[in-house]
Amino acid sequence: MxxxxxxxxxxxxxxxxxxxxxxxxxxxxxxxxxxxxxxxxxxxxxxxxxxxxxxxxxxxxxxxxxxxxxxxxxxxxxxxxxxxxxxxxxxxxxxxxxxxxxxxxxxxxxxxxLDTEEVLTHIYEDHYTAEEIAQIMHTDINLVVLKVAHLSALGYGLNRQDYKSDFLK
CATH class of the missing domain: 1.10.10.2910 (Arc Repressor Mutant, subunit A)
Structure with missing residues (x-):
């Protein structure tokens, strides 16, 4: 899809x-x-x-x-x-x-x-890292990084970050 x-x-x-x-x-x-x-x-x-x-x-x-x-x-x-x-x-x-x-x-x-506008506000206005966004939004850093990567792929001017695909093992 x-x-x-x-x-x-x-x-x-x-x-x-x-x-x-x-x-x-x-x-x-x-x-x-x-x-x-x-x-x-x-x-x-x-x-x-x-x-x-x-x-x-x-x-x-x-x-x-x-x-x-x-x-x-x-x-x-x-x-x-x-x-x-x-x-x-x-x-x-x-x-x-x-x-x-x-x-x-x-x-x-x-x-x-993860609300897109809230994530973008934390990135552009607050200048938070993925780790800080994850803490604020009570989620996992890897989910934030995935969201940022997906927003980047959709044309937002964001830097992609690495995440661990095996962190839950």
Whole structure:
């Protein structure tokens, strides 16, 4: 899917439901979100069981990471239900840029959680680094870097930054 269409998926959800809270968005979409023990290294997963849509989150994640994983799984719900019907989508590592479905879900996640205007204000007016923006916006630096890279690809005059694709392993 093209980048501008991915952005529209996240923006549409935020506008329609009037929130950037992925748990509220999931509820509005009819997705059941559950925290599960004993997930080991698994961060979360999205599945459909008997036409019921579920996001299952590792209960050992901190609140900020639960928000990120939930928003990422909403991306799969909106974009990849056909893939999920063939099997569960499990998240051991976020920010996997080698997998097209994972990249697409990450872009939707960044659009749900990170307001573009707020990010641009922090960059242009406040002159904050990606790390400072992540702290202020209660998110992960890698999600901020992904958002900046995506904005750069869309024509904003921003410097791309490196991020670790394996930081959650």
């Amino acid at each position: 093209q980048s501008d269409k991915l952005i529209m998926v996240g923006e549409r959800l935020v506008k329609k439901y009037g929130t950037r809270n992925p748990f509220e968005i999931a509820e509005c979409l009819g997705i059941i979100v559950k925290e599960c023990p004993d997930f080991g290294p698994l961060k979360g997963m999205y599945t459909i069981i008997k036409r019921n849509r579920f996001i299952l989150l590792n209960d050992t994640l901190d609140d900020d990471m639960k928000r990120i994983v939930c928003a990422h799984e909403i991306g799969h719900d909106q974009l990849h239900r056909d893939i999920v019907k063939r099997g569960v989508m499990k998240e051991f590592t976020l920010y996997d840029m080698k997998s097209k479905p994972e990249y697409e879900a990450n872009i939707v996640c960044s659009e749900i959680l």
